[in-house]
Amino acid sequence: MAPLLLAGIPFALIMGTTAAAKGLSPAETGLMSGFVFAGSAQFIAVGLWTHPVPIFVLIATTWMVNLRHLLMSASIGPQMGRFSRRQSYFGLFFLADEIWAVALRRAAEGKLTPAYYFGQSLPFWVSWVFWSTMGNILGSTIADPSRYGFDYAFVAVFLVILFGFCRNRSSLIPIVVSAATAVIAWKLLPSVWYIFIGGIAGTVAAALIAKPDAAGPDDAR
């Protein structure tokens, strides 16, 4: 999906630029992107960067920021039937928000294969590593990303994917509950807690309104 790859480039450049401003070398920036491969966690880590490195604070923060991936990997799990065990565990390394979203979109069409998954995630990983390193080398190429609307690119991508997921009226409850909770959490709490809290609230709401065991004990559709 080309929009994904394109939308990622400005973020990677900004990531590299911010890292350079904190005194991280191009190699260190590239290694971070390759090893961690988690946009929001990396932005936060660079934001908190000082000397000496507050290593445990950064690791704990990363874990909290990435709690939402618990939900994401739980929802992609049942869709990975065509993956071998090894492919699953290797593939999950690349389960960034963007990869998760396109993979689920593909799964909704019943066509999620390892070829598709790695065809999306590997180029995205290479592009993320490459452009964040370039951002570090080039310095402040993009002074104000919001001026060009780059900050909005992922919002638009996620919005279109969300739109595709809306099947019927029952989609409305998790969306409304998640949106309301996320906005409140965003106003009250630091960092990206709002994503996890909104995600949990919407999920629980959908579970609560579902008719318990409506599908019978063997879960036939």
Next chain:
Amino acid sequence: MRVDLATLATWVGMMVATYSSRVAGFWFVQRFPIRGRLKAGLEAVPLAVLTALIAPTVLATGPAETLAALVTLLLAWRLPVLAAVIGGVAAVVLLRNFMS
């Protein structure tokens, strides 16, 4: 090609923190039967998490961001993804210029 050892250790720690969260949910659903309310909840995860990701920008940042979201949805209704995304980004740039 300067790489500080403490920096590298931090990246490895962050990698472990990220990977463990990406595996844990998968590991859980492989081992427990998915039915009833748990199934309904898991099916709603994409809707709930995608909504939470974008809700503050779309609903609580400003009129430009909210209107651009409507433009994006309108385009997505009839056009391919790339066109809707480019249209949405163009809309937010234009609206931000008019509204600030």
